[in-house]
Each structure stands twice: as structure tokens, then as C-alpha cells.
Amino acid sequence: MIYLALSILSSTAIFVLFKLFNKYKIDTLQAIVINYFTACTCGLIHNNNAIVASEIISSDWFIGVIFLGFLFIAVFNVMALTAQKNGLSVASVASKMSVIIPVVFGIYVYNESIGFQKIIGIILALIAVYLTSVKQKDNNVLTQSLYLPILLFFGSGIIDTSINYFAPDDKIPLFSGLIFGWAFILGAFILIYKSIRFNKNFKVKSILPGITLGLVNYASIYFLLKALRIDGLESSTLFTVNNVAIVAFSTLIGLLIFKERISNKNWLGILLALISIALVTITEWN
Numbered sequence: 001m002i003y004l005a006l007s008i009l010s011s012t013a014i015f016v017l018f019k020l021f022n023k024y025k026i027d028t029l030q031a032i033v034i035n036y037f038t039a040c041t042c043g044l045i046h047n048n049n050a051i052v053a054s055e056i057i058s059s060d061w062f063i064g065v066i067f068l069g070f071l072f073i074a075v076f077n078v079m080a081l082t083a084q085k086n087g088l089s090v091a092s093v094a095s096k097m098s099v100i101i102p103v104v105f106g107i108y109v110y111n112e113s114i115g116f117q118k119i120i121g122i123i124l125a126l127i128a129v130y131l132t133s134v135k136q137k138d139n140n141v142l143t144q145s146l147y148l149p150i151l152l153f154f155g156s157g158i159i160d161t162s163i164n165y166f167a168p169d170d171k172i173p174l175f176s177g178l179i180f181g182w183a184f185i186l187g188a189f190i191l192i193y194k195s196i197r198f199n200k201n202f203k204v205k206s207i208l209p210g211i212t213l214g215l216v217n218y219a220s221i222y223f224l225l226k227a228l229r230i231d232g233l234e235s236s237t238l239f240t241v242n243n244v245a246i247v248a249f250s251t252l253i254g255l256l257i258f259k260e261r262i263s264n265k266n267w268l269g270i271l272l273a274l275i276s277i278a279l280v281t282i283t284e285w286n
Contacts, residue, residue: 003223003224003227007220007227008242008245008246011220012253013216014213014216015253015254016257017212017216021209024209026203027203029187029190030203030206031209031210032187032210033184033187033188033190034206034207034213035213035217036180036183036184037180037184037210038210038211038214039177039215040177040178042214042215043174043175043176043222044173044181047171047177049174056178061167064166064167064175065166065179065182066182067162068159068162068163068182069178069181069183069186071158072159072179073183073186073187073190074155075152075155078148081148086148092133093130093134093149094149094150095153095156096129096247097130098153098154098155098157099157099239100126101154101158102157102161102164102235102239103236105161105165106234110234110235112235117282118236118237118279118280120279121276121278122236122276124275124276125273127272128244128270128276132247132266132270133269134263134265135263172225172229175225176218176221176225177218180217180218227242237280240280241277244276245273245277247269247273248270248273251270252270
């Protein structure tokens with residue numbers, strides 16, 4: 001379970017970095033693009049397989065690289081628009097609740113186990129995600145631009161599902177690195193367009209935060225994929241535990257480090273998160 005724990009810690013660190021970006025006025029898009037370049041570099045350095053372009057292009061998983069590279073950029077922009085038009089809480093809930101997509105996919109496509117206790121655990125996990133993500137100060141306007149949180153929900157869920165489906169067991173670093181590399185190319189074009197269209201200059205102070213984010217981002221994907229390859233650990237269980245733990249842990253980090261106020265709903269969500277994790281994991285071990 002060490003890979004799962006490292007994935008949760010890495011993903012939570014991403015939350016912390018984004019909070020720091022906001023605090024220190026870091027250009028998020030610029031940092032995101034640098035992050036993709038850094039994560040790509042990590043994957044290529046970490047890769048132990050020979051890099052043969054013709055073999056990669058003809059492989060079964062290369063289409064997944066192209067597909068996920070597009071999704072990474074698209075979902076990032078949808079997430080930003082959702083936060084702007086519908087509120088941060090709506091964006092958070094939509095992206096986190098999407099865990100149901102890889103869970104259902106694992107149960108129906110991979111014929112993973114499902115029982116009453118596991119169903120209850122998954123339902124409690126979804127309720128926990130909602131309660132933990134909702135913030136009292138956020139002005140949510142769910143009816144405005146309703147298509148955005150719907151797109152975010154499906155986009156985030158498809159990313160998690162596709163990463164697990166396409167990733168080759170013996171080429172995880174290379175697979176991850178190429179996804180980030182393709183996302184970097186697409187993101188770079190967006191930056192160039194904005195620079196020309198809106199006369200927006202690149203800021204040097206975006207480099208170090210972007211590199212830091214890239215290291216953590218690569219770690220989160222790498223450890224998640226390694227955890228998904230553990231024998232006997234079903235993807236429906238792993239995604240439930242991973243997602244709920246990240247939400248609960250991130251909320252506690254917000255309380256302890258950023259002095260955010262946590263409502264009674266948030267505390268109830270954290271409690272339900274712990275119960276759901278216990279129910280799902282006990283089912284797995286049994």
C-alpha cells in the first residue's frame with residue numbers, strides 16, 4: 001500500500017502548491033505548462049526502456065498518450081472556467097465526484113467484486129466528497145453555465161479511467177512522460193497564442209513553482225499507476241480510497257497550514273470519508 005500512500009501525498013501536495021500559487025500571484029497557466037515539461041523530463045529520465053519512435057507510434061497505448069494529452073489541457077481549462085462561472089466548490093465537487101466513473105468501469109469492465117458493504121462504502125465516499133468539498137464562503141451558481149461542471153465531471157472521470165486502461169505495465173515512466181510531453185506541446189501553443197493575442201509576457205517567477213509542481217505531478221501519476229498494478233488490489237477500491245483520502249487530507253491541510261475555516265459539514269465529510277475507506281478496504285482484504 002506504500003504506492004497508494006505516496007500517490008495520496010503527492011496529489012495533496014498539488015493542492016498545497018496551487019494554494020501557494022494563488023497566495024504569491026503565480027501565473028497558473030505558465031506554471032502548468034512548465035510543470036508538464038518537467039513531468040515529461042522525469043518520465044524520460046526514469047524510463048529504462050529503449051525509446052524507439054516507430055515502436056511507440058505503432059504500440060497499442062500510443063493513442064492513449066495523444067488522447068490523454070488533449071484531455072489534460074482541456075480539463076484544466078474547463079476546471080478554471082467552472083471555478084470562475086460556477087464557484088470553487090462546484091468545480092471541486094464536480095472533479096472529485098467523478099471518481100464514480102473509474103469505479104463503475106472497474107466493476108463492469110474488469111468484473112471486479114461488488115457487495116453490499118462495498119456499495120455502502122462507495123456511496124458514503126461520494127457523500128463525503130461532497131460534504132468535504134463544499135465551502136460556506138463560496139458563491140455557487142450551479143444553474144449558470146451548467147454544462148461546465150458536467151464536462152468537468154466526465155472529463156476528470158475519463159482521465160482516471162483512461163490512465164488505468166491504456167498504461168502498459170512495463171512502460172509506466174515512458175507512458176507518463178509522453179502524456180506530459182504532449183500536454184506540454186499543446187500548452188505551449190496556448191501560451192504563445194495568449195502572448196500574441198493578449199500581449200501577455202512570460203514571467204520568470206513561474207519557472208521554479210512550475211518545476212516543483214511537475215515533480216509532484218509526475219510522482220502522483222507514477223505512484224497511482226504502480227498502485228493500480230498491485231496484485232489483488234481492485235481499481236474500484238483503489239480509486240475510491242485514493243480520491244476520498246486526498247479530499248479529506250487536503251481539507252485538513254487547509255485547516256492546519258492555510259488556516260481555512262472548516263464547517264460542520266466539512267467535518268462530517270471527513271468522518272464519512274474515514275468510514276468509507278474502512279468499509280471499502282475491509283471488503284478488499286476479506
